Amino acid sequence: MAKNRLLIPLLAIMTAGYLRAEGPTGSEGSGWEASRKLAEELAKRQPEINYFEEKVPKYTLPDPLLMSNGHRVGDARTWQTKRRAEILELFLANVYGRAPVGRPQIMTFEVFELDRKALGGIATRKQVTVYFTENKEGPSMDILIYLPNAAKAAVPTMLILNFGGNHAIHADPSIKLSKSWMRGGDKGAGDNRATEQSRGRDYSSYPVEKILKRGYGLATIYYGDLDPDFADGFKNGVHAVFDKSADGSRPGDAWGSIGAWAWGLSRAMDYFETDSDIDCNRIVVLGHSRLGKTALWAGAQDERFAMVVSNDSGCGGAALSRRQFGETVERINKSFPHWFCENFKKYNGREDDLPVDQHMLIALIAPRPVYVASADEDLWADPRGEFLACKNAAGVYRLLDVNQPGRPRLPAGRFDVETLEMPGLNQPIQQGKIGYHIRSGSHALTEYDWERYMDFADLHLSSRGKNF
Numbered sequence: 001m002a003k004n005r006l007l008i009p010l011l012a013i014m015t016a017g018y019l020r021a022e023g024p025t026g027s028e029g030s031g032w033e034a035s036r037k038l039a040e041e042l043a044k045r046q047p048e049i050n051y052f053e054e055k056v057p058k059y060t061l062p063d064p065l066l067m068s069n070g071h072r073v074g075d076a077r078t079w080q081t082k083r084r085a086e087i088l089e090l091f092l093a094n095v096y097g098r099a100p101v102g103r104p105q106i107m108t109f110e111v112f113e114l115d116r117k118a119l120g121g122i123a124t125r126k127q128v129t130v131y132f133t134e135n136k137e138g139p140s141m142d143i144l145i146y147l148p149n150a151a152k153a154a155v156p157t158m159l160i161l162n163f164g165g166n167h168a169i170h171a172d173p174s175i176k177l178s179k180s181w182m183r184g185g186d187k188g189a190g191d192n193r194a195t196e197q198s199r200g201r202d203y204s205s206y207p208v209e210k211i212l213k214r215g216y217g218l219a220t221i222y223y224g225d226l227d228p229d230f231a232d233g234f235k236n237g238v239h240a241v242f243d244k245s246a247d248g249s250r251p252g253d254a255w256g257s258i259g260a261w262a263w264g265l266s267r268a269m270d271y272f273e274t275d276s277d278i279d280c281n282r283i284v285v286l287g288h289s290r291l292g293k294t295a296l297w298a299g300a301q302d303e304r305f306a307m308v309v310s311n312d313s314g315c316g317g318a319a320l321s322r323r324q325f326g327e328t329v330e331r332i333n334k335s336f337p338h339w340f341c342e343n344f345k346k347y348n349g350r351e352d353d354l355p356v357d358q359h360m361l362i363a364l365i366a367p368r369p370v371y372v373a374s375a376d377e378d379l380w381a382d383p384r385g386e387f388l389a390c391k392n393a394a395g396v397y398r399l400l401d402v403n404q405p406g407r408p409r410l411p412a413g414r415f416d417v418e419t420l421e422m423p424g425l426n427q428p429i430q431q432g433k434i435g436y437h438i439r440s441g442s443h444a445l446t447e448y449d450w451e452r453y454m455d456f457a458d459l460h461l462s463s464r465g466k467n468f
């Protein structure tokens with residue numbers, strides 16, 4: 001497993017809520033359990049946060065297959081034409097807020113760099129600026145793309161937002177150094193800007209060569225290009241351009257930062273549709289932590305994404321809010337008031353009143369493959385809550401699998417997350433349309449995680465045609 005270099009510079013600052021403790025970790029073998037010792041240590045440091053299974057309140061999840069009019073969804077068509085839209089609307093109105101619909105009228109793509117002999121000849125590297133308006137001063141985003149030269153046709157590609165600037169994912173000196181606002185900036189720069197110091201710093205979370213070797217492309221965007229990650233009343237990034245109320249007020253369902261980052265992922269998809277080197281029918285959108293929340297939201301809304309991956313996304317991502325285990329709705333809204341829409345704050349301490357829970361976000365991705373991953377020591381993100389969200393989305397997957405013409409029934413003996421208990425450490429569930437693993441270690445995106453995602457993509461996307 002790669003060393004988590006991303007952890008060192010970033011997580012100390014960004015994951016203020018994540019606490020780690022030394023000691024034995026959760027059990028190998030059947031059925032993961034959180035380490036008691038770890039939970040106790042965390043609880044001592046954060047007495048207001050629940051780290052114990054026995055303290056999870058009793059809760060009832062909203063039924064994804066029960067329509068608002070009380071009717072039960074019994075077929076794929078009713079799901080697709082009615083219930084899916086209802087649930088999407090609930091998330092728009094109450095959780096993430098509404099982004100502008102569709103692609104901006106004046107949006108242009110500029111491939112500003114292209115090298116067909118990158119990384120010693122194994123890759124094609126492209127760098128593309130997406131201008132959202134006619135104003136070249138911004139806002140805009142840069143997509144860095146690596147494609148394997150061994151590919152014989154358009155390449156299935158992993159799309160991921162990054163935390164530290166495109167130049168931080170690989171030491172390749174040709175990657176444009178980000179000019180965007182950067183949390184803390186690089187040491188010594190002191191001005192929230194990146195310097196050459198951070199080139200390649202986060203490589204362990206983006207194993208580019210290994211991804212290319214498996215036949216996938218990698219496309220990445222610095223999330224701060226879309227919206228710098230701090231609460232500024234939405235004065236910068238894409239909000240500044242696309243929020244248009246005469247008096248400057250923002251409705252309770254206006255998009256927050258997660259909404260803006262997810263919107264950017266769809267704009268990258270707009271670009272892929274124009275690039276014949278990329279297989280736009282096989283784009284996997286993935287993300288870690290806050291960007292895992294973002295990947296789920298992007299995949300839930302935009303059905304062009306063929307597969308969605310959430311790595312340690314936790315509260316507001318894959319974890320069930322009603323469990324109030326680890327980070328809670330109130331806590332996330334207080335620490336990160338800009339991430340969700342204003343209406344989400346109404347549910348601080350009132351999770352049971354939410355008309356949705358996060359299993360319904362996963363259900364919105366059905367019938368496309370989705371993979372959720374947790375980490376043993378990452379109790380802040382509630383691994384069990386992430387697994388249970390998958391489990392409670394499985395009914396929708398089953399309905400769509402069974403009912404869609406041409407879609408094969410589940411082969412006998414295949415894992416089906418709906419009938420499973422939580423697996424042990426490092427025992428991935430990959431056969432069904434919902435993948436899940438809990439790996440040993442802490443909150444991070446590691447090579448182990450990437451390998452599982454590519455295994456899962458091999459399994460579930462190859463029917464869309466293998467080109468390499």
Ligand code: GCU
Nearest residue numbers: 014015016017018289290313
């Ligand atoms: C914080 C936050 C999490 C988030 C994480 C991250 O710890 O509480 O919700 O997932 O940061 O994005 O790193």
